[in-house]
Amino acid sequence: MDVFHGLLTGFEVAFSLNGLLFVLIGVTVGTIIGMIPGLGPITAIAVMIPITYGMDPAIALLLMAGVYYGAAYGGASSSILLNAPGTSEAVATTFDGYPMAKQGKAGKAMATAAIASFVGGTISIIFLTFLAPTLSKVAVSFGPPEYFALMLLGLTALSSLSEGSTIKALISATIGFMIATVGIDSQTGTARFTFGSAHLLEGIDFLVLALGLFALAEVTSLIIFRKEKIAESSKIGSLKLTKQDYKDIIPTMGRQSVLGFLIGVLPGAGGTIASFLAYVSEKKLSKNPNAFGKGEIRGIAAPEAANNAASGGAFVPLLSLGIPGSGTTAVMLGALMVLGIQPGPLLMADHPDVFWGVIASMYIGNILLLVLNLPLIPYISKILRVPRPLLTSLVIVFCFIGVYGISFSTFDLFLLLGFGVLGYVMRLVHFPASPLLLAFILGGMMEQSFRQALTISNGSLSIFFTNPIACILIIISLASFLVPILKTVRKKTKVEQTMDM
Amino acid sequence: MLNTTNKKMAVVLLVISIIYLIVSFRLPSYAYVPVDSDMVPIALGVLLFFLSIALYFIKDEKSEEKVKLPKEDLLAILIVIGFIVTYIFLLEIIGFILITALFIFFCSWFLGFKKFITNLIVSIVLPFAIYYMFIALQIQLPQGILPF
Numbered sequence: 001m002d003v004f005h006g007l008l009t010g011f012e013v014a015f016s017l018n019g020l021l022f023v024l025i026g027v028t029v030g031t032i033i034g035m036i037p038g039l040g041p042i043t044a045i046a047v048m049i050p051i052t053y054g055m056d057p058a059i060a061l062l063l064m065a066g067v068y069y070g071a072a073y074g075g076a077s078s079s080i081l082l083n084a085p086g087t088s089e090a091v092a093t094t095f096d097g098y099p100m101a102k103q104g105k106a107g108k109a110m111a112t113a114a115i116a117s118f119v120g121g122t123i124s125i126i127f128l129t130f131l132a133p134t135l136s137k138v139a140v141s142f143g144p145p146e147y148f149a150l151m152l153l154g155l156t157a158l159s160s161l162s163e164g165s166t167i168k169a170l171i172s173a174t175i176g177f178m179i180a181t182v183g184i185d186s187q188t189g190t191a192r193f194t195f196g197s198a199h200l201l202e203g204i205d206f207l208v209l210a211l212g213l214f215a216l217a218e219v220t221s222l223i224i225f226r227k228e229k230i231a232e233s234s235k236i237g238s239l240k241l242t243k244q245d246y247k248d249i250i251p252t253m254g255r256q257s258v259l260g261f262l263i264g265v266l267p268g269a270g271g272t273i274a275s276f277l278a279y280v281s282e283k284k285l286s287k288n289p290n291a292f293g294k295g296e297i298r299g300i301a302a303p304e305a306a307n308n309a310a311s312g313g314a315f316v317p318l319l320s321l322g323i324p325g326s327g328t329t330a331v332m333l334g335a336l337m338v339l340g341i342q343p344g345p346l347l348m349a350d351h352p353d354v355f356w357g358v359i360a361s362m363y364i365g366n367i368l369l370l371v372l373n374l375p376l377i378p379y380i381s382k383i384l385r386v387p388r389p390l391l392t393s394l395v396i397v398f399c400f401i402g403v404y405g406i407s408f409s410t411f412d413l414f415l416l417l418g419f420g421v422l423g424y425v426m427r428l429v430h431f432p433a434s435p436l437l438l439a440f441i442l443g444g445m446m447e448q449s450f451r452q453a454l455t456i457s458n459g460s461l462s463i464f465f466t467n468p469i470a471c472i473l474i475i476i477s478l479a480s481f482l483v484p485i486l487k488t489v490r491k492k493t494k495v496e497q498t499m500d501m
Numbered sequence: 502m503l504n505t506t507n508k509k510m511a512v513v514l515l516v517i518s519i520i521y522l523i524v525s526f527r528l529p530s531y532a533y534v535p536v537d538s539d540m541v542p543i544a545l546g547v548l549l550f551f552l553s554i555a556l557y558f559i560k561d562e563k564s565e566e567k568v569k570l571p572k573e574d575l576l577a578i579l580i581v582i583g584f585i586v587t588y589i590f591l592l593e594i595i596g597f598i599l600i601t602a603l604f605i606f607f608c609s610w611f612l613g614f615k616k617f618i619t620n621l622i623v624s625i626v627l628p629f630a631i632y633y634m635f636i637a638l639q640i641q642l643p644q645g646i647l648p649f
Contacts, residue, residue: 010506040507050640051638053638053640054638054639054640055638068520096513165559167552167555167559168556170552171514171549171552171556174545174549174552175549177545177636178521178542178545178546178549181542182543186538187534187538188531188537188538189531190528190529190531190538192528192538192542193521193524193542194620199510214625219581220578222580223574223577223578223581223612224574224576224577226612226613227613292525387609387614387616388612389608389609389610389612389614390605390609390614390619390620390623392581392603392608392609392612393604393605393608394608394627396581396604396608397601397604397605397627397631400588400589400592400601401631401635404592404642405635405640405642408588410590410592410593412590413589414589417582417585417586417589421576421582424578428505428570429507429510431510432552447541450536450541451534451536451540451541454535454536455534455536455600457558458535459535459536
């Protein structure tokens with residue numbers, strides 16, 4: 001099946017009445033969840049997973065694509081309106097978004113964000129359409145050593161690139177991997193770390209971990225700010241962009257989308273890095289860099305285009321290799337697996353209809369986000385007025401339903417609470433949670449491919465070094481976390497030297 | 502000695518890695534595979550052991566400052582956890598609709614939601630809506646003591 005035929009089949013599903021309805025629901029719910037400070041795409045996708053049980057996978061995919069894009073856009077809206085970014089991806093949007101809102105141009109800022117998201121998203125999906133099949137053709141020949149090395153690279157890259165200390169991120173990843181070892185070992189049948197509990201034999205469901213570590217842990221910030229009054233910015237102003245505005249933002253969106261996509265494809269580097277890099281580079285390129293930070297329209301277009309392009313780029317390794325490179329794509333992988341879709345090189349070969357269905361639903365989700373959100377902007381700002389206490393209780397209830405709906409066991413609910421507490425403590429002591437989630441999802445696969453590789457080589461570790469691709473990947477992944485550590489050491493000696501002078 | 506959060510966390514993690522290692526070493530062995538089920542856990546335990554030692558010695562400005570949490574907020578979080586535990590215990594006994602309605606109402610009220618009528622309407626309508634939506638999706642949530 002070639003590219004266009006594949007996409008056409010995908011669009012057929014998407015343009016049915018049912019398809020459009022579910023994208024609409026997805027975009028709306030995603031936007032609402034994304035707007036709640038602290039809750040981002042990870043929570044939005046995890047909360048929606050139980051709803052897709054028993055649904056037609058093609059329709060469920062559309063729903064998820066809508067949720068995914070909606071959540072990203074929701075994060076941008078709360079950045080602009082409240083100066084409260086929903087996720088780290090939306091932080092760079094506050095730099096110029098909030099000043100614009102204060103000048104009474106919130107409508108214009110939100111329209112710019114919507115257009116830039118759309119452009120970034122669309123450009124990256126076009127790249128994805130052509131790059132993913134090529135890459136999966138290459139990846140078909142990959143064996144266990146290559147896979148192990150690739151996943152190792154993904155983990156170390158995410159750890160070294162996430163905010164804060166690399167050691168903390170690596171500790172998070174190690175703990176995530178440890179949690180993944182709970183349950184029956186698939187090769188020998190040994191029950192590991194179950195402490196005699198029958199509930200743990202099948203291991204821990206990723207949804208329990210994702211909802212606890214992200215959604216439930218973030219509820220605590222809603223509790224802490226429960227009394228904070230939400231600033232009433234009633235006037236959002238006109239949504240219209242002038243011709244000059246378009247002239248300003250079109251080149252910005254173009255180059256930052258390409259940059260964002262490339263960053264997104266790299267394992268570990270995601271929307272956060274892309275959006276910051278886009279903001280900084282756009283400021284440097286500008287003839288008038290002082291305008292940035294004071295409500296410059298390009299300061300919104302750049303991070304939003306890059307951020308959305310990066311999320312499209314992150315789908316390249318997910319769809320073609322079956323390896324997520326970030327917390328968000330890790331949850332997306334979980335969502336796809338719940339639907340019975342196993343991303344990877346064989347997906348394209350064995351189920352081209354599903355493969356193209358995923359990509360087509362991304363096109364549709366992206367287009368509908370623009371079509372639906374532009375006219376809804378004046379109303380979206382009202383969602384932020386839902387009282388925090390009520391919001392808090394509702395988020396908790398949705399976490400319960402999400403977990404109980406898959407396992408029908410109250411044991412998992414206690415586990416959810418436990419992970420919620422863990423996630424909260426991690427935030428308190430500045431340990432990033434994304435490496436934990438990614439390591440948990442990759443852990444099982446990594447262990448399996450590691451042991452398969454060693455089975456092939458009869459127990460000799462040399463297989464990882466005689467295999468050229470695996471060897472190069474392992475060297476890069478070691479370098480990716482050694483370099484930042486060396487840098488901080490060097491910086492410290494430099495600082496000490498200057499202090500001596 | 503344990504004056505920073507990092508150092509305290511490092512000690513906790515070190516203890517976790519040792520416990521994890523002990524359990525890993527006690528895993529039963531299985532003779533017919535080149536790599537047994539305890540190999541990866543042992544590697545992970547050793548990794549965490551060394552990382553926690555590294556954490557003890559690194560300096561990191563962000564967490565040098567002591568973590569502060571007002572007592573009032575901590576109490577609120579603990580009470581919400583109490584609500585959650587009650588919910589989990591009663592879910593399969595009194596049923597999804599009833600316990601969810603009670604949870605939404607009391608939790609919102611406790612956190613300072615003053616609009617009594619709105620709260621009442623949301624906490625009654627929403628559980629019913631969710632319950633019947635899941636029935637439509639062919640998922641039966643606990644019915645409990647309510648006859649419908």
